[in-house]
Amino acid sequence: xxxxxxxxxxxxxxxxxxxxxxxxxxxxxxxxxxxxxxxxxxxxxxxxxxxxxxxxxxxxxxxxxxxxxxxxxxxxxxxxxxxxxxxxxxxxxxxxxxxxxxxxxxxxxxxxxxxxxxxxxxxxxxxxxxxxxxxxxxxxxxxxxxxxxxxxxxxxxxxxxxxxxxxxxxxxxxxxxxxxxxxxxxxxxxxxxxxxxxxxxx
Numbered sequence: 001x002x003x004x005x006x007x008x009x010x011x012x013x014x015x016x017x018x019x020x021x022x023x024x025x026x027x028x029x030x031x032x033x034x035x036x037x038x039x040x041x042x043x044x045x046x047x048x049x050x051x052x053x054x055x056x057x058x059x060x061x062x063x064x065x066x067x068x069x070x071x072x073x074x075x076x077x078x079x080x081x082x083x084x085x086x087x088x089x090x091x092x093x094x095x096x097x098x099x100x101x102x103x104x105x106x107x108x109x110x111x112x113x114x115x116x117x118x119x120x121x122x123x124x125x126x127x128x129x130x131x132x133x134x135x136x137x138x139x140x141x142x143x144x145x146x147x148x149x150x151x152x153x154x155x156x157x158x159x160x161x162x163x164x165x166x167x168x169x170x171x172x173x174x175x176x177x178x179x180x181x182x183x184x185x186x187x188x189x190x191x192x193x194x195x196x197x198x199x200x201x202x
Contacts, residue, residue, distance in 0.1 A: 043101035051104050051112070057089040057119065057152050064133065064141040073132060080125045089122060090115040091152055094187025123154045130162070139166070150179065155188040157197060164201050176202060 059081065068074050092100065092112060100112050126145050133142035143166055146159050160183055167176040176198075183195040 039102075040098050043098045044106045046101055046105045048105040048107040049103075051108055054090060056115075057091065057122075059085040059089070059122070060144075060148055063145075064138065067133065067138055067141060068136055071132060071136070073128075077125055077129045077132075081122065081129070084118050084122045084125075087118050088115045089118045091119045091154070092116040093153070093155060119152070123149050123152070123156060123159075127154075127156050127159055130159075134162070150182055153182065153186060155186050155190040155194065157190060157194045160194050161197060161201070164198050168202055173202075 063078075063081065065078050088111075090112065092115070095103075097109055097113070101109050104112060126149055130142040130145040130149075133139075133145070143163065146163050149156065149159050150163065160179060164176055164179055167173070167179065180195060180198045183191060183198055185191075186194065
């Protein structure tokens with residue numbers, strides 16, 4: 001008899017605890033959502049601010065455009081890089097649209113998004129270029145492309161791993177350490193994973 005009462009009491013306490021936990025979590029979720037929309041409301045009211053001073057990325061002029069002219073992928077890669085080079089390029093990784101509107105004004109969000117899209121297209125295209133160069137024994141030229149990507153705080157894990165492998169193979173420990181430092185400063189979600197993979201390499 002007593003064990004039945006004890007069991008019912010335990011079940012009651014358990015369900016009561018579950019009920020309280022759900023209520024607390026629901027309240028927290030509501031508060032988070034409310035704070036998000038309040039921040040978004042404020043962001044949409046921010047007027048346009050100057051963006052000419054931002055750290056726009058300049059594509060190097062000494063790209064290996066004369067290498068591998070017979071490779072079917074190279075012309076398209078070069079065309080893409082040249083097209084993007086003629087527009088503004090910004091690495092806005094780690095910033096939400098709300099962040100950008102608060103920082104630079106809601107009217108600038110379309111332009112900023114475009115410049116960030118240019119950046120994403122640029123780094124993925126140039127890493128593809130570097131891969132092709134590596135596959136065709138143009139290691140030095142590939143390394144220069146990837147070092148440019150790293151200088152822009154790109155967060156492509158393959159770029160870091162390939163450069164790390166090159167630096168370690170050539171005894172460039174200082175460059176490898178600098179690569180890890182750059183990875184540790186990345187604002188993207190990939191940053192910790194990239195840094196961990198480099199630390200495992202050396």
